[in-house]
Amino acid sequence: MSSRVEPDIRVQREDFDLQTEVDRLANxxxxxxxxxxxxxxxRDEGGRLAALELEHYPGMAEAEMNRIARLAIERFGLLGLTAIHRYGKIAAREHIVLVIAAAPHRQAxxxxxxxxxxxxxxxxxxxxKEHAKNGCTGEWVRAKDADDAARDKWK
Structure with a gap:
């Protein structure tokens, strides 16, 4: 049954509304x-950060998100999945990413x-890339070992 579920994958500059997206998936x-x-x-990193600038590889980002979503649908028997990732300059406390997973039961x-x-x-x-409140532009944010460890627990 879950193999027919089509994930809703979007990469967009504009913000999203959480309740609208939940309703869209559930209805x-x-x-x-x-x-x-x-x-x-x-995050504002303790008041230091004004914004993050997010860039992506168009086409490839959506394809990889779709691949990941399809794996999740199959593995957990999801009935619906939405994944939205924003790009551009995103101010502190604004949304960056949204994942909504629907299933017959909570654990899935x-x-x-x-x-x-x-x-x-x-x-x-x-x-x-970080943009500090003092006007300085930081370096590109490096990958974290903790993120790799979180991913590896699923293998």
Missing amino acids: GTSGIGAIVTFSGLC AFDGANFVMDFLKTAAPFWK
Whole structure:
């Protein structure tokens, strides 16, 4: 049944509305017993950071997100999955990413959302550069070993 589920994958500059996206996924999908959402925000890093600048590899980012989403749908029997990742300059406390996983039961929804985020952090071609409140532009943010470890727990 889950192999016919088509993930909703978007890479966009504009912000998203969490409730609108949950409603979009839930409406018309039968059998849902649980919906788990994860919304990642741009941290202000203790008041130091004004924004993050996110770049992506167009086409490749969407393809990798779609591949990850399809793996999650199959592995956890998801009934629906939405993954939205923003790009451009994103101010502190604004949304960066949204993952919504719908499943018959809560554990599959939690695991599906967690799986997608762990792989998005390490496999999808997105790059982040910090912009400090003092006007300085920082370096590109390096990958973290903790993100690789989170991904590797699913193997």
